[in-house]
């Protein structure tokens with residue numbers, strides 16, 4: 499097949515006489531109703547749709563949540579533009595690259611920068627759990643994941659979160675500057691190139707979100723050591739030093755206290771403790787018996 503990279507620029511009269519019209523000349527170029535171009539008396543030119551590579555693409559079942567129904571039934575054909583990377587092609591079909599583990603091209607592992615050629619067969623696999631990171635498992639959560647942030651902190655996992663919507667560029671910049679895994683249900687945010695690492699959160703339910711993140715990254719757990727309000731570290735505090743900050747009833751009822759080193763928040767074994775104990779116990783149990791994500795359609 500003969501290719502002519504400039505041909506796509508020669509469809510309109512505005513291009514005639516310009517550099518791209520040097521060969522063939524404008525007068526000889528014909529445009530059919532189907533958008534085909536050819537030069538009279540010369541071998542046919544191939545343009546637009548006809549010249550673009552067609553590849554076969556299949557997605558692993560754990561990625562089906564991101565792609566249209568027609569792409570979930572095994573291998574399907576995709577026309578590319580001949581210059582875009584495989585990573586771009588995959589993303590344009592709805593799958594964040596943060597969720598892609600391995601890309602196989604004709605059975606060989608390749609990177610997202612590979613530019614697919616005609617008739618290549620591509621398999622897109624999901625990330626393997628637990629996923630290793632180039633640094634400690636520290637997280638940054640977007641504005642919609644406040645409950646998940648507090649639960650991660652309860653378990654001693656470093657989970658930065660701001661309850662103001664600072665916007666995608668600022669979140670991505672913070673992920674990069676502090677080397678934190680960006681957690682979000684927003685695929686647009688996860689597509690930003692500057693993030694250090696990212697992960698799509700598959701459920702909208704905090705209990706399932708917690709299982710998802712813990713099974714994916716298996717961060718070390720150290721419950722009751724971190725402030726659920728601000729992510730700061732907790733230190734033990736005695737009742738006398740907290741005298742001004744506690745109600746009389748609390749002082750009479752509880753003896754074990756901790757205080758946040760950053761914001762000063764005081765913690766004691768209080769009314770909600772049974773509920774939090776249950777969350778901690780379940781997380782520690784699941785640590786020994788990994789579970790997969792509960793999957794919902796993304797936005």
Ligand SMILES: [Zn+2]
Pocket residue numbers: 725726727728729730758759760761762763
């Ligand atoms: Zn605090």
